[in-house]
Amino acid sequence: MNRVDAAESGRPLKVLVADDDADLLALIGFTLNQAGFEVRTVNDGSAALRAFVAESPDCVLLDINMSPLDGLQVCREIRDRSRVPIMMLTVRDQEEDLLAAFDSGADDYVRKPFSPRALIARVRALARRVEPLRTGSIAAGNLNLDLEQHTLQLGAAAPLRLTPLELKALHLLMTSPGRTVTAERLLLHVWGRSTSRERRTLKQLIYRLRQKLEVDPSAPLVLQTTPGAGYKLVVE
Amino acid sequence: MNRVDAAESGRPLKVLVADDDADLLALIGFTLNQAGFEVRTVNDGSAALRAFVAESPDCVLLDINMSPLDGLQVCREIRDRSRVPIMMLTVRDQEEDLLAAFDSGADDYVRKPFSPRALIARVRALARRVEPLRTGSIAAGNLNLDLEQHTLQLGAAAPLRLTPLELKALHLLMTSPGRTVTAERLLLHVWGRSTSRERRTLKQLIYRLRQKLEVDPSAPLVLQTTPGAGYKLVVE
């Protein structure tokens, strides 16, 4: 499934959806889930508040017509304690509603019915705003690759600085840890082409990576070669 | 007049509006101005880009139908160099347009005709998101950057005076302290473009910043370089 990741870091964005129309709630939940979001659905205002406190979602969708607490009240309550993006949903098309919604601190206002794709686009736009708060790193086992800092963290040891090529190669290897990555794929991913020239340099690259991240570079435990095929990352 | 202030700093929020319909452009300009925004209007895409670089507005409104550069292209160009809120305006109601707009990095999408009050509400909602960045002074760790005085306070020491370029660069760096900012982003943020020329001057800028704010400029602790990537601000 095409998860919506926070800057390529594994965690999907969590969305809280509140609506008292069970059918619509299920539909929205399904839609967002298909789009790769992690979804939490509730069917009234007070449940929304509780869920918000308990789960601290990255984005909130609120129907305006809810009881006992209506969407606007929930919106204000949330806004009092967080700057999380909030999108209001409504069936009514009164300008007063729109103004009240934005006045309560909402970031967007969508009138039902709406198309699933449009909803997804808007939620993504909101989510983009909070994304930079999350770190751009990917993890695999006790390895943690920081794509911004160009560093690799092994367990609790000091972070290693990686060169651009090393970063690219490790990035690919870490996306499928434990599985062999073809030399071919590595070559294409790092250099964009695959001739005998790059092939020799790949040996070098692997060699240097091992010098950096293996305890005993002559007996690699982490970055192992699969003869005739390629290399794989062994974690844990 | 009820000015829209940037978190008590007195300066109204600057909005750039681009539309090739002169009447509508004037109307929007008038509306936003009445609402307390400082407005800059242009009537085509390339003028919008120039104005964006020259004036660094706090919010941008773009009509999609413009020539020679259409709104989507302008949107992408701006998004490449800034995270400023962008709202797209359009007469068409095609879902493809909406998807393309959000795909280009837009934050909102409004179909004409729209009511002035609704427009104001939406612009305010967008502006809220960037306001904290404009509080007149931003802090990160023991650094405190005064955007109006053009000074930088390090801990309890006397404030340093900064030049306009130094301020711009440091501003960007301080919005994400501890995280590497690409040289590319710095170039686009400071100069609006990114050629080898600006690249060399960026070295100078960094050099001079270090002379000012580092204890030992030859061994930078605060303004560190991430080889092959960019620079980062290390605080605390």
Place this chain on the structure above:
DNA sequence: CGAGTCGATGACACCGCGGTGACAGATCGA
């Protein structure tokens, strides 16, 4: 007009990165 500031540019040193050649060892098939 002269002093001072700021940004741009040229020149140069340094060093890390990536590419290359050479060779040793391993593996496998004829």
Place this chain on the structure above:
DNA sequence: TCGATCTGTCACCGCGGTGTCATCGACTCG
């Protein structure tokens, strides 16, 4: 068993990114 191929290892080198310094032109202000 021999040779071909693949892989690992090491020394070496050129390029480019980066830091540093000197200088120059544009601009402002007294």
